[in-house]
Structure formats: structure tokens, C-alpha cells
Amino acid sequence: MQSTIQDTILAPATKITTQAIALLRISGDDAFKIINQVVKKRVPKEQGVFYRGLYDGDLLVDDVVITTFVHPNSFTGENVVEIACHGGVLNTERILQLILKTGARLALPGEFSQRAYLNGKITLVQAEGINDLIHAPSDLALKIGVTNMHGHHQKSLITLRTSLLDLISKIQVALDYPEYEDVEGVDAKSLEENLNVLVQEVKKLLDRSQRANKAISGVTTIIAGAPNVGKSSLLNALINEEKAIVTSIPGTTRDLVEGVINLPQGTLKLVDTAGIRETSNDLEKMGITKTINELKKAELILFVTTPNQIDQFTNPEWTKLFGNKHVLFIVNQIDRLSKKEQAKLKDKYPEAIFISALNDDLQPLLEALNSVFRTADLDSTEHLILTSAHQVALLKQILDKLKTAKKNLANLYPIDLINVDLYEAWDLLKHLLGETQDEAIIDNIFRKYCLGK
Ligand SMILES: Nc1nc2c(ncn2[C@@H]2O[C@H](COP(=O)(O)OP(=O)(O)OP(=O)(O)O)[C@@H](O)[C@H]2O)c(=O)[nH]1
Ligand SMILES: [Mg+2]
Incomplete structure (x- = not known):
């Protein structure tokens, strides 16, 4: 039935x-x-x-x-x-x-x-908020979920739509009454200014949402470094599980070992890798090739060294592997140093993070990892953040339409052509607000909302 x-x-x-x-x-x-x-x-x-x-x-x-x-x-x-x-x-x-x-x-x-x-009891943003709240893996996701569930920011989407509609109407006036060139707000310069404001707003919302979603779904984080520095020990300490094999033999890890850690500000998808060095061992070589490939996919790199290899931080062999990716420089095994030696090294390398995986002394790293995600706009509950892939995809399309309209306006294209893109953006915005009657779309959106997924 x-x-x-x-x-x-x-x-x-x-x-x-x-x-x-x-x-x-x-x-x-x-x-x-x-x-x-x-x-x-x-x-x-x-x-x-x-x-x-x-x-x-x-x-x-x-x-x-x-x-x-x-x-x-x-x-x-x-x-x-x-x-x-x-x-x-x-x-x-x-x-x-x-x-x-x-x-x-x-x-x-x-x-x-x-x-x-x-039945008009909740908006789509609120529905997503409830879903996020239930499935939240981090404080950040919880905060966004509860804010959206409460419908705090529905009005910012409505304001966006009102501004867009206002712009469309002004262009329509310019079209219908070309003789009223001096009607306030419909000259090309004002239209351009209004459109710019809209583009900036949507851009910010999209950027904020993408960063938040990345932090919630997990940042691909590669643990890399020379053999035997304690990469696998660090993975195990971070995920609180003896997942990777740890030995004092250099070249222990060959395959990639993965783990997930949920921090208050976001989630890391950790990958422990084979230590990179010159080797004649074929198996180890294969592991090293995997590490190099994995580094290309990294969104964050934890580059691990030890106090007596600390100069690796500036070694071009390493830095060229990292490109311009986000790297945290970690000095492990500081338990091997006296307090005085530690202080001296910290002074000399203020950008490095000093830890001991063996002793679970990871606090400086945890703080650094949390602040990787931390930005004022994600920290506050002031701004709307959209969390579903569906909403983010719609937002991207809206931004594209607005950008096209902006380009066409700058190129002095006929004004009715500019309005076509703006109308399309408006239509997409209606979808974003959940004002769609399309049953298939609605079914699709809600089918993923289930407990225990
Ligand atoms: N003293 C001290 N020893 C550590 C620390 N972290 C790891 N070790 C030791 O260093 C050795 C190597 O640790 P691993 O975690 O296997 O090192 P790795 O970097 O994964 O090594 P590969 O897999 O061979 O590349 C082991 O004997 C660990 O017990 C630390 O913080 N302090
Ligand atoms: Mg290892």
C-alpha cells in the first residue's frame, strides 16, 4: 500500500x-x-x-x-x-x-x-537544526544545531530574499520606465552597489557554512615525519586507543592507520603514515609512496620531529612535500629533556608545539588543533550557518547566478538579461527557505533524518 x-x-x-x-x-x-x-x-x-x-x-x-x-x-x-x-x-x-x-x-x-x-511548524533550517543537534559530534555542531533549531536566523535568509526582490523590482522599473533615468536607486551605479552587497553577503554565508561543515564532518589530518619520532604513538594517544603498532624499530608503520577525534571545535580524520626516509626495503618503500600520496590529500599536516631532529622543520626535502598546506610543527618526546632544556628549545622555536605522546602530555597540541577551526564567525551564534549539503549546493548556485548578473551588469548587457539571473537566484533562494512544493525534493531532504543513522 x-x-x-x-x-x-x-x-x-x-x-x-x-x-x-x-x-x-x-x-x-x-x-x-x-x-x-x-x-x-x-x-x-x-x-x-x-x-x-x-x-x-x-x-x-x-x-x-x-x-x-x-x-x-x-x-x-x-x-x-x-x-x-x-x-x-x-x-x-x-x-x-x-x-x-x-x-x-x-x-x-x-x-x-x-x-x-x-504543517508549517518548522522551517527547513530548523529541521536541519534538529537533525544536527541529534547527530552532533562536537560542541561546534551542537551550537549550530541548537541555534538553527530555534529558528534564530530564518530572518537573515528572508532579509536576503527581500534585498534580492528589491533589486529585481528596481531593475524592472528601469526596464518599464526607461525615461525615468533619475528615479532614485535605479541608475546603473546604485544597482551595481546593491548587487555587490548581495554577492558579498552570500559569499560570506557560503564560506562560513563550508568551513563549519568541514569542521563538523572532519578535516583530513595526516601525521607525517621521519621514522621512529612517535607518529603512531601520537595517533594512539589522540584517539585513546592502541590502534597503530608502536615499536622502537624505525620503519614500523607501513600501511595507513586511521582514527577519528572529536574536539570541541571540530573533528579530525587522522591518518598515521610510514615515516619517510631513504630505504632499500621494498615494503617500506611502498609505505613511503603511500605517505607521499596521502600528503597530497591532506587538509592539515601534523609534522612530528624530536628534540634532536628539530632542524627538519626547515629542511626543504620536507617543506616541498607540504606545499602551502596548513602544517603544525610538533616536537615529540620532550620528556627526554630536562625542564631547563625544554625551556631553551621552546624559546628558540616559538612556533613549534612541544608534546610527549608517551606521557599523554598533549595539551598544547589539543589547544593548537582547536584553534585551527576557531574563527570569530564560527565561535559566535550571531550568524546563520547552513549545514546540509543540499543547502550549501543551493547557496553555491545562488552565488553563481548573482556573480553572472554582476558580470553582465559590468559588461553593460541588456538589463532584462541581468534580471533573468536574478530571478533564477530568487527562485533558488525560495528553495533554500523551503518554499518548495516539489514532493520528491521534500522527501529527499527528510529521508536522511533518522535516529541511529
Ligand atoms: N620517550 C619517549 N618515547 C616515545 C615518545 N613517543 C614515542 N616514543 C617511542 O618511540 C618509539 C617509536 O614510536 P612510534 O610511535 O612507533 O614511532 P613512529 O614515528 O610511528 O615510527 P615509524 O612507524 O617507524 O615511522 C617507540 O619506542 C615509542 O615508545 C615520547 O613522547 N617519549
Ligand atoms: Mg609508526
């Missing part, structure tokens, strides 16, 4: 596992009708919390707490009934089956949010 928006839907809001309480949610016209088929004492159609026995025929299944919301005052905007039952795989499954038997169907991933959106 085809799923429709008229169906009353059901889904566990918590994972089905052994736990004290599990939560099942029912949403749709028939939510009250359905719950009243499995209780002896009626649940009234009003907002409230009710303690009831749940029955399959005459058989008591569980004692539950039922929370009710009446359309339109619920998350989805529909009648919603939430059942807090005793957790436990079998019990939750049995109640789920019982409710399905009485006429609800299992919700598709994200269908509750989709209904909330379709």
Missing part, C-alpha cells in the same frame, strides 16, 4: 534496546482512536499525561505513561500520542506491533519532521 500523508504513523523515538523506558510516538488524525483501542480507560482528546494499562484484547501488556497533544498544538501539527513504556527489546517490539495492528503504519525516516515542516 502506498504511504500517504493522511496515514497515522508510528515510530520508536528511542532505540529498541534494554533500557528503563522506551518512547513510541504516534502522529496523525487517528492517533487518539488508535490509543483508545489498546487501553481500557479512555484517553480523552485533550493535551495531558495519563497513566494507563495497555491491553492486547484482555491481556495486560504493560503499564505506560501516555502524553497527548491535540492538533495543531504538537510538534508535527497533528494529533500526537506518545507512549512511555518499559524499555526492553521484546516489550517495546510487542507494543510496536500492537499499535501497528490497530491501524498505524511505521513512519519513514524523518517523517515526523517532514510533517512538522509541511
